[in-house]
Amino acid sequence: MSNADGRLRVAMIGHAFMGRAHSQAWRVAPRFFDLPREPVMQVLVGRSPDRAEEAARQLGWAEAQTDWRAVLERDDVDLVDICTPGDTHAEIAVAALEAGKHVLVEKPMANTLDQAERMTQAAERAAARQVWSMVGFTYRRVPAVALAQRLVAEGRIGEVRQVRCQYLQDWLADEQAPGSWRTDKALAGSGALGDIGAHIVDLTHFITGQRVAGVSGMLDTIVAERPVAQDVPVPGLGGVAGADRAPVTVDDVAMFTGRLESGAPCVFEATRMAWGRKNAIRVEVNGSTGSLAFDFEDMNVLHLYDASAPAAEQGFTRIYVTEADHPYVAAWWPPGHGLGYEHGFVHQVVDLVTAVADGEQPRPSFADGLTVQRVLDAVERSSQDEGRYTTTGTTRPVRHTEGES
Amino acid sequence: MSNADGRLRVAMIGHAFMGRAHSQAWRVAPRFFDLPREPVMQVLVGRSPDRAEEAARQLGWAEAQTDWRAVLERDDVDLVDICTPGDTHAEIAVAALEAGKHVLVEKPMANTLDQAERMTQAAERAAARQVWSMVGFTYRRVPAVALAQRLVAEGRIGEVRQVRCQYLQDWLADEQAPGSWRTDKALAGSGALGDIGAHIVDLTHFITGQRVAGVSGMLDTIVAERPVAQDVPVPGLGGVAGADRAPVTVDDVAMFTGRLESGAPCVFEATRMAWGRKNAIRVEVNGSTGSLAFDFEDMNVLHLYDASAPAAEQGFTRIYVTEADHPYVAAWWPPGHGLGYEHGFVHQVVDLVTAVADGEQPRPSFADGLTVQRVLDAVERSSQDEGRYTTTGTTRPVRHTEGES
Amino acid sequence: MSNADGRLRVAMIGHAFMGRAHSQAWRVAPRFFDLPREPVMQVLVGRSPDRAEEAARQLGWAEAQTDWRAVLERDDVDLVDICTPGDTHAEIAVAALEAGKHVLVEKPMANTLDQAERMTQAAERAAARQVWSMVGFTYRRVPAVALAQRLVAEGRIGEVRQVRCQYLQDWLADEQAPGSWRTDKALAGSGALGDIGAHIVDLTHFITGQRVAGVSGMLDTIVAERPVAQDVPVPGLGGVAGADRAPVTVDDVAMFTGRLESGAPCVFEATRMAWGRKNAIRVEVNGSTGSLAFDFEDMNVLHLYDASAPAAEQGFTRIYVTEADHPYVAAWWPPGHGLGYEHGFVHQVVDLVTAVADGEQPRPSFADGLTVQRVLDAVERSSQDEGRYTTTGTTRPVRHTEGES
């Protein structure tokens, strides 16, 4: 799959919010990091020829196309970057892998467990041929999150005892905010659960190094009907309300408790209804010798509590994760000069290109993505079964403890 | 029950951590507030004559006794303040009410639902004779919490849509921290759930004006065995570890999701294992037009988000709850001069004495306390039933929504 | 001066804002701390018989008087606590010391340097007879501040290199807020400078262990005329505006740079005009191996930066100063249960009674208070001399400008 001149030619499918973020990443990564292969922004694929042309020009892709299948057949494409809605991921990803293209697929990996399983099988077949795939959980690559993972892995907070994790947004808190494909179960698969709940499950897997073994879930749809958005492109998640109304067929709040493989209890919440919280991804991990806390609304900061510090000096240390010793940071600016949202996408490109060049499995793999899907699926099943504890089926049995067996 | 000279003569039973806080409240309240009756710190009751004498002297009570039953028969006691462990509450409270004494009982109201129900019945009989009772959920009386309640009641954040509520401590996070009556199910009834989970359930009831209608619970005991504490009195919650070890028979982590009467989803966590969180009572309420957030570790502050503010100026407003317009504050200091933990106990005395003098039911009543107990009981039952959603039995049916019916 | 039964009988002169705080301290200190002598709230002195009677009743003093000179002659008074406006301090304090009474005087110690010098001389004469005196800079006794002092003294942040210190209030930011004795130079001596600037100078002296050797000052009166307050007692600092208006003859903003005895540069600001800052006493000390930061609006917290920590883990540690290892805290509540404004007054009583009983000079002494007065005086003189650097006259010469070491 490598080509003579060391370039990595990319085709990106989709060009909305995620397409803009991915384009920025492909453009910027080689300017700050020494990449083993030079990315080339070869072709952008969109459904509408006019919009695709315009997006390619604006986002800096060499050309625009409308037929993703045709693009898969081209020799001058090495990697396919899938930024379309979730219902199309499986079809495109499997075809791309079979065509011998590396694949980066946005999260959520797929809308159904079945799709995710097929994708994972395709990925494993491809990997045998050194064709690689990856799921786009970019929050793993926020330096403060990567530092959290490193500290846990180093044993800095001891054994993980419990996790609380929230992803709070408010872009649907206004009951007149229009619906979109994101509120339509047929297209989106689920609501807050699949869209943002997926992130906090993945972050938990990433930071703790353990998978969620079972869950007890509750879903809710607080605003059951919304105006339909007009077909006017807007940046980001919103839209312009039209006169028609349609039911919301996905959850706008998801709450669930669960257990890690070790039996450690965790509690999760994903909501689009929390006025004032814009993108509050909050992770707290309590270990046997310390704790960690992170909030994406202060994304360059990680809080570390060290229970072995002198008694009178204990407290959460606000680590401003902008030092050369911190993950990814040395490539950027001096201490104190914070990074922004899109830098996670840049780091994703760095890690992906490096893994491809090294012939190693990039992470999170499709198998990693599948474990997240299994958790989401277990939450849905539990919520339909009166909240009963439901295993995710991916892991060994968990401990049963006081009051629960 | 009123006496000629307008005094309210108090007997306090128990003199550990809570006894010290209550004593301070009885002493200080009349110095800052105009009370309709003047409290008199008449008699302190303790099991050990020596320790009771010493405590009475130190805490400022006129005399010490060891037999609470004898004290109930005295004519010179108007109110009994019960600060003993939970397993004794029901017996003392019922006897006191039957003896015609007003009662203030520390939380948790009782160790079992049965006890709480008997206490509530006794309270209702007594109320008919103008003998009043109250449960000591003092966090209701932190000015920032009282302001939150007022703002919700005034409709300032619209309809309550969801609640997240945590009570995080770390005094058992060290696995060598000794056990005590607080880790013994026979004495304490439950662990984190009953001790601190009770507070966040009560705060949810208080702030939202709604009760929790059902829950899905998970309890855990992360450290299953601890050193036994020596019989050395220490201030607060800790202890001095001895050589023996004993099993921990209560939960140290409780997580549960639930629904309010309106159907609004909520998520709760109580833990004694969260290194670095000392007394972090965190309440966030999201409404249809705004949000509120509180953390006891910054107890003089309430955060308010008003979704009707101009778009470019929206944000959480950090209300420093030290102004004369704020609940309870006018009696204290100028703006910016914050209050501390024990002020909630002072306010409790103010509200209790005022209600007794006015012949009105103080809140939270035993009936209010009982509803908290029913929630705790439902959490325990749910946790023993694989987390299945379990109703608290106190309220009308709740809405069933997407994914759940 | 000691009496047979070990009691310390107190007369308090003045009963406004400070009188209430001091009363609370005398009442509460013996209930939480083991004091070597038991304070007795013997007599309260006020100008108006009616108001004094009412205050004595409300605040818990055994009797009320109107003639402070008569009280000084009584045998049943051991200590005089002076809570009157600054223009009366010198006369009362000197007389009390000469009458053999211990003295606690509220800050500012005096309105003029001359008064402060006379008081200091009287204090030194009295000390020779074991009659003690102290100035009421209570912010020294906030546990987080006392911890800061301890850490600096232990060398925890190395050599002190620079200090920034602010005291920000807003109670005069409304230009219709009425004036009072506090805005009248004849009564108050100065405005923001003497009232709150005094505190940050004293805190700098206390925490660094060094005195301010010279200053360059700028004073301003932003609102030059205000309504006159009606003669209606209100709690705290405010008042009820009447129809008349009067000029403001004191500063409402004071800014000054300066140098410590070591030459270390510092910068100070005191203002009553900073909308939104209620009682923001902010101290930051940068040393050669670390830093400290404190803000009274989050009074139970001290931030410590340790430059010797591992590079990837450096950051300000938010020490929640509620642990038994922290100054004064063991006497109060368990970790996480914060203290409030008036606790500093309680600790002041503890330290004062202990020093008196031990026959040791309490701190801050009148001599300490005098050094603060000299700094304030130098600021005024500098501001009248175009901001020229003006020495405080208490210390050895310091370095002046860049390059002159």
Place this chain on the structure above:
Amino acid sequence: MSNADGRLRVAMIGHAFMGRAHSQAWRVAPRFFDLPREPVMQVLVGRSPDRAEEAARQLGWAEAQTDWRAVLERDDVDLVDICTPGDTHAEIAVAALEAGKHVLVEKPMANTLDQAERMTQAAERAAARQVWSMVGFTYRRVPAVALAQRLVAEGRIGEVRQVRCQYLQDWLADEQAPGSWRTDKALAGSGALGDIGAHIVDLTHFITGQRVAGVSGMLDTIVAERPVAQDVPVPGLGGVAGADRAPVTVDDVAMFTGRLESGAPCVFEATRMAWGRKNAIRVEVNGSTGSLAFDFEDMNVLHLYDASAPAAEQGFTRIYVTEADHPYVAAWWPPGHGLGYEHGFVHQVVDLVTAVADGEQPRPSFADGLTVQRVLDAVERSSQDEGRYTTTGTTRPVRHTEGES
């Protein structure tokens, strides 16, 4: 100066820390903003041919050159972007303007007042020919800062009454941190004052719309000698210490008070010695009806206090400046997805290209930069004159001291 195809061809001189930031801005601006002219990264100029070639490749410039004078003669260069140390700015900028090239010059504009005046005169001559120039004070273009300016201009906090402004860093706090051109007066002109003090003076000018009319200054050099850095390029501000040592001939701490044109008092501090503060640019503005507060270490947030809000709801509102209604933000991501340090540079390119295309003077102009230089110069002169108040010479007389309104 416009060319047929609407492109704007850029030559960048210098390629260290600032060159990297500027390159990112030229690259990214047209991808997120609709620019009236398309920037072309035409040529990078560096002293060493090898390093220039390598930088051009890494940073994405079409070619590399070593002779900036030759580049000024080229027809295919429209704009010169000067990222070299301050001692070279005047010569290059004047030559470029005379050659008819637009100029962007990094701050500080120049090392001496004389240089800055010559540059300003050249800029004014060029402006008459529609050749434009601008100084790179990029912090003006952080969205939260731009919002602060907008709110003040709209009268949202009333009349500006006082300003406190700090720029705190710690990259020289370690006394073994090596010196560089930045600690050499001959090359850098001044230390903390010119390097970072310049920013807070400019921010004060920008946000308040007023200039600093006079100052009282104090400079200090806390560490007077340092190791000399080896000639090893490192990212950012640091360096690798060699065996030799050299004196530090610039200030590492600058403190000054001052007055705006209106007479409003301000206080400033710039330091490189504040352990734990990495890039803490803190601005607080108090007005007659409200206040604003900003800290670059939480750069996506602006705090607004509105004194006209209901009394019980007043407080600082934490505006998370990530909404489409906020300056520059609509071009980027959805709410809650914060920006980073380099986005200010992107916005600078947007504003510069727009002004050039519109034939309007970009801001801050060289005349704006000159006013900052005059303030810095006055601080130096004041510090050499015992801190005496020294006017900046650009503005009308101001009030001086207390009571003289």
